Amino acid sequence: MGQAKQRKASDPNYGKYSSKPRGLIVFSPSSVTGNSFNLASTNLDQQELRSSLLYWDKLAWPKNNFIYTPNTAEIDELVRIGVMQTPTLPLSGGGAVEDVMTAAHEYALTYFENQAPGIWSAGEGINSFVNNNTAPPKSHSGTGLSLYNALPVPSADVPLVEILDFKDRRRAELLIFRAHLDAMAKEISSAGDSVDSLGIALKDLDAACSDLIKVTREWQFPVKLANVKASMNFNLATSASAAVTAWKNADSFNLDNTEKAIAAVAAGVASNFKINADVSFQKIKRPASPFKYLYQVTRELG
Structure with missing residues (x-):
């Protein structure tokens, strides 16, 4: 059996x-530390992509107008079959790059939450996005x-x-x-x-x-x-x-x-x-x- x-x-x-669909927002491996922002790769991490794909019905890889992150053939195929979204979420305003990129990731979660409340969550970690700055209490x-x-x-x-x-x-x-x-x-x-x-x-x-x-x-x-x-x-x-x-x-x-x-x-x-x-x-x-x-x-x- x-x-x-x-x-x-x-x-x-x-x-x-x-069994309602659930989605995960994924990010290129990057980090904010102090006054710096580090983008380890413009692509998605291969391990992170596969782990996320297994447990989630939908994936989203939001883009922005600050950093060019092109799709790979794998991502294009996931988009074609309806598993992946790659919307461009425009960022506006100035400020330090670390603040802009932190705000971009927060905005991505609020954007998808507003589109479909309770459906989307965000990925985080060394193979995705991590904010190493000390958070306020x-x-x-x-x-x-x-x-x-x-x-x-x-x-x-x-x-x-x-x-x-x-x-x-x-x-x-x-x-x-x-x-x-x-x-x-x-x-x-x-x-x-x-x-x-x-x-x-x-x-x-x-x-x-x-x-x-x-x-x-x-x-x-x-x-x-x-x-x-x-x-x-x-x-x-x-x-x-x-x-x-x-x-x-x-x-x-x-x-x-x-x-x-x-x-x-x-x-x-x-x-x-x-x-x-x-x-x-x-x-x-x-x-x-x-x-x-x-x-x-x-x-x-x-």
Whole structure:
């Protein structure tokens, strides 16, 4: 019996989650540090593109009138089949380049949020965009949900057509993971006082990650193991929930099923979940749905 059928037989809620399209805004690898802006490449990072393509229905690579970032043949093909958007979002005004580019990335998220509320999130990290400048204290009023060594992603050289085919065949497992991650975010931001509810949400998320590890083993292409961090507008510091406070103060929580699934191909890997204070983005009002995601590849998986 396939993983989807097994979950359907054991999980009464399986298949009942929303399948509305979800999109991720991706950026060329770049960073802001102090008074400087560094653009590592005018293209998208190949690993970041493949990781994002696997888990998201739509991708957007916004352009601007300050920096020329041409499409590759791969991007043109994704645009042609309707998976990728590459709109030009004009920037105006002067100022320091680091401020202009930071504003450009913030504007991209607010632009897509206004186009389709709750659908789009932004990518971030060393293979995308990262702001290394110290953020003001008030911006640390968000929450980060981190999965360590729990998510399989395709290697940078896997053909895009293979990823699209896998998504078509394993849509159920991909949707169930996304649904349980969203459910965890909602459970935390609802500020309930039930430790048991958080435990159930984590158990479901663990099972979804474990299923993904198992189904990617059928793939004949290289797979890597990654961390993923989702950021949302919920202030842990002001939460009155004793359950959320207890989870915030814990070092981490083991993902036992995921760890067992990984052990079949890679020994000695610990899979964990943790919540912690993070940066917020108050220009959008989404306390229960992450607005930012970061993927970080950690090792080969089999």
